[in-house]
Amino acid sequence: xxxxxxxxxxxxxxxxxxxxxxxxxxxxxxxxxxxxxxxxxxxxxxxxxxxxxxxxxxxxxxxxxxxxxxxxxxxxxxxxxxxxxxxxxxxxxxxxxxxxxxxxxxxxxxxxxxxxxxxxxxxxxxxxxxxxxxxxxxxxxxxxxxxxxxxxxxxxxxxxxxxxxxxxxxxxxxxxxxxxxxxxxxxxxxxxxxxxxxxxxxxxxxxxxxxxxxxxxxxxxxxxxxxxxxxxxxxxxxxxxxx
Amino acid sequence: xxxxxxxxxxxxxxxxxxxxxxxxxxxxxxxxxxxxxxxxxxxxxxxxxxxxxxxxxxxxxxxxxxxxxxxxxxxxxxxxxxxxxxxxxxxxxxxxxxxxxxxxxxxxxxxxxxxxxxxxxxxxxxxxxxxxxxxxxxxxxxxxxxxxxxxxxxxxxxxxxxxxxxxxxxxxxxxxxxxxxxxxxxxxxxxxxxxxxxxxxxxxxxxxxxxxxxxxxx
Amino acid sequence: xxxxxxxxxxxxxxxxxxxxxxxxxxxxxxxxxxxxxxxxxxxxxxxxxxxxxxxxxxxxxxxxxxxxxxxxxxxxxxxxxxxxxxxxxxxxxxxxxxxxxxxxxxxxxxxxxxxxxxxxxxxxxxxxxxxxxxxxxxxxxxxxxxxxxxxxxxxxxxxxxxxxxxxxxxxxxxxxxxxxxxxxxxxxxxxxxxxxxxxxxxxxxx
Numbered sequence: 001x002x003x004x005x006x007x008x009x010x011x012x013x014x015x016x017x018x019x020x021x022x023x024x025x026x027x028x029x030x031x032x033x034x035x036x037x038x039x040x041x042x043x044x045x046x047x048x049x050x051x052x053x054x055x056x057x058x059x060x061x062x063x064x065x066x067x068x069x070x071x072x073x074x075x076x077x078x079x080x081x082x083x084x085x086x087x088x089x090x091x092x093x094x095x096x097x098x099x100x101x102x103x104x105x106x107x108x109x110x111x112x113x114x115x116x117x118x119x120x121x122x123x124x125x126x127x128x129x130x131x132x133x134x135x136x137x138x139x140x141x142x143x144x145x146x147x148x149x150x151x152x153x154x155x156x157x158x159x160x161x162x163x164x165x166x167x168x169x170x171x172x173x174x175x176x177x178x179x180x181x182x183x184x185x186x187x188x189x190x191x192x193x194x195x196x197x198x199x200x201x202x203x204x205x206x207x208x209x210x211x212x213x214x215x216x217x218x219x220x221x222x223x224x225x226x227x228x229x230x231x232x233x234x235x236x237x238x239x240x241x242x243x
Numbered sequence: 244x245x246x247x248x249x250x251x252x253x254x255x256x257x258x259x260x261x262x263x264x265x266x267x268x269x270x271x272x273x274x275x276x277x278x279x280x281x282x283x284x285x286x287x288x289x290x291x292x293x294x295x296x297x298x299x300x301x302x303x304x305x306x307x308x309x310x311x312x313x314x315x316x317x318x319x320x321x322x323x324x325x326x327x328x329x330x331x332x333x334x335x336x337x338x339x340x341x342x343x344x345x346x347x348x349x350x351x352x353x354x355x356x357x358x359x360x361x362x363x364x365x366x367x368x369x370x371x372x373x374x375x376x377x378x379x380x381x382x383x384x385x386x387x388x389x390x391x392x393x394x395x396x397x398x399x400x401x402x403x404x405x406x407x408x409x410x411x412x413x414x415x416x417x418x419x420x421x422x423x424x425x426x427x428x429x430x431x432x433x434x435x436x437x438x439x440x441x442x443x444x445x446x447x448x449x450x451x452x453x454x455x456x457x458x459x460x461x
Numbered sequence: 462x463x464x465x466x467x468x469x470x471x472x473x474x475x476x477x478x479x480x481x482x483x484x485x486x487x488x489x490x491x492x493x494x495x496x497x498x499x500x501x502x503x504x505x506x507x508x509x510x511x512x513x514x515x516x517x518x519x520x521x522x523x524x525x526x527x528x529x530x531x532x533x534x535x536x537x538x539x540x541x542x543x544x545x546x547x548x549x550x551x552x553x554x555x556x557x558x559x560x561x562x563x564x565x566x567x568x569x570x571x572x573x574x575x576x577x578x579x580x581x582x583x584x585x586x587x588x589x590x591x592x593x594x595x596x597x598x599x600x601x602x603x604x605x606x607x608x609x610x611x612x613x614x615x616x617x618x619x620x621x622x623x624x625x626x627x628x629x630x631x632x633x634x635x636x637x638x639x640x641x642x643x644x645x646x647x648x649x650x651x652x653x654x655x656x657x658x659x660x661x662x663x664x665x666x667x
Contacts, residue, residue, distance in 0.1 A: 139408060167409045170411075241476055321512060326553060
């Protein structure tokens with residue numbers, strides 16, 4: 001019992017509908033608050049000037065690009081092991097959101113890279129990894145939409161997600177080997193000594209929270225849509241079978 | 244299993260195109276490169292390892308959609324799934340015969356094309372070694388893609404979209420080994436890594452390929 | 462090997478088509494499945510062959526004992542008749558294709574390229590394949606399609622010989638084969654789909 005009861009589609013729909021307005025609101029508050037705080041109430045960086053402020057979009061989007069894939073991986077595993085349809089549909093719902101996050105990270109990175117490195121794009125390991133991640137998202141989404149039977153699609157995409165995760169990780173190490181890059185190391189982490197001052201840190205954390213909430217809201221919403229689409233399909237199939 | 248392997252080879256020979264097509268494609272791609280970037284010898288020398296690797300990779304990709312689709316259409320896969328051979332072995336044998344028909348000829352042809360692209364003398368051994376170690380991984384990964392898309396009517400393009408990102412690590416290490424070799428650098432590490440990827444893919448991916456094949460068969 | 466099917470539910474594309482199917486086929490027996498097109502005979506046979514998992518219920522005594530013949534014959538057009546049969550004999554680890562060729566009068570065609578055969582001849586080759594599997598439980602889906610009267614008689618006598626050697630068979634066909642054996646009309650087992658809005662519908666999405 002416990003958490004698994006939300007694997008029932010009806011239960012999931014009623015619960016998600018109840019909490020969605022709250023998640024949307026919180027996401028909006030955090031995003032607007034964090035971005036306004038970051039853009040207008042923090043000092044310019046002494047080296048990077050005002051360009052540093054794109055950081056408040058770039059870092060959260062990059063984090064969510066990876067986290068979305070992780071979430072899909074976990075949802076795929078749950079589908080493969082426990083066969084909860086909601087789980088498979090949640091993975092499907094998260095993929096376009098993750099792909100969009102990857103694009104945001106890449107675009108904001110390019111905009112930031114232009115004044116900093118003097119170029120929109122370099123074949124830096126981090127940038128390249130994100131590009132590869134984007135290709136994985138594309139393949140995953142294309143596979144979902146190519147297969148007629150939803151259960152078959154769920155099985156095949158889940159296994160693809162598993163295999164893709166392993167190869168995405170391999171690619172990450174491969175591109176590191178291939179080219180040491182320009183990109184700075186992770187500037188924010190919880191365990192290492194902080195190299196971001198508190199004045200930047202708090203709005204950044206607010207933005208990250210906003211992106212996480214936005215992701216949760218989008219995935220809940222899209223999963224609901226997928227459930228309804230799936231139900232409609234089932235009803236139509238049922239009608240055909242009974243007729 | 245040996246019977247399956249021999250049958251696939253026989254089919255490849257009888258059908259005519261099997262051995263020749265991939266090779267011809269490899270040749271064409273390599274010949275088109277000087278046309279597209281110009282005939283400067285020093286530039287060709289520098290990019291030769293990468294071009295040859297990319298050509299080999301695309302030639303491998305070309306034949307993937309027929310790898311399992313033919314056996315799917317005529318019902319052979321259904322019958323193989325009920326045969327005493329596990330599907331994991333079937334997909335491994337399929338990958339192996341794909342490599343023998345497609346990958347191995349590419350490895351053998353690569354030095355000839357290397358001459359045409361002015362590959363330096365010390366680059367030949369690392370190039371052939373890297374292809375020899377890397378192309379089996381391309382076949383194994385490709386078999387996974389083929390198993391994934393076998394039930395789809397127009398799976399060819401999707402197959403490329405799914406398989407190409409999976410080819411990235413193999414391509415990076417393989418081409419890196421060939422490039423280092425051509426520049427007279429030590430190529431041992433990338434060669435080991437590409438061998439590692441092949442071993443890893445050959446060991447684990449057949450499980451995934453068989454799993455998706457079972458899903459597609461039901 | 463006795464094939465026992467207990468309370469089996471099978472699904473096609475996620476939709477249950479037949480439910481509560483139970484029967485026993487002992488060695489030496491044949492069971493003929495009947496029922497209108499689209500009722501789920503093929504799905505049931507594929508489940509017996511282990512190609513898909515049952516939604517509910519059990520299949521015992523199948524597994525490695527089953528030889529399956531579906532709509533497609535698994536024939537390679539560029540191989541000869543003998544090569545095709547030899548391939549399957551080696552896959553199933555049996556020896557000799559002589560009896561299989563003889564049973565369907567394929568000897569004169571043995572060295573012909575399979576792609577040149579007529580539809581009926583291909584079907585005979587596909588049925589001859591069952592003989593080289595050495596398996597005891599034959600699961601066959603519409604085996605007599607595109608066979609002429611003579612070939613149907615060859616098939617019936619191949620089945621009788623197989624049953625005589627302790628084999629068994631489950632055959633979906635609309636043709637009278639002249640076999641003494643049970644016939645099972647699967648129409649009464651048509652699955653009742655859960656009502657929309659019920660928990661079962663919800664959980665399964667059908």
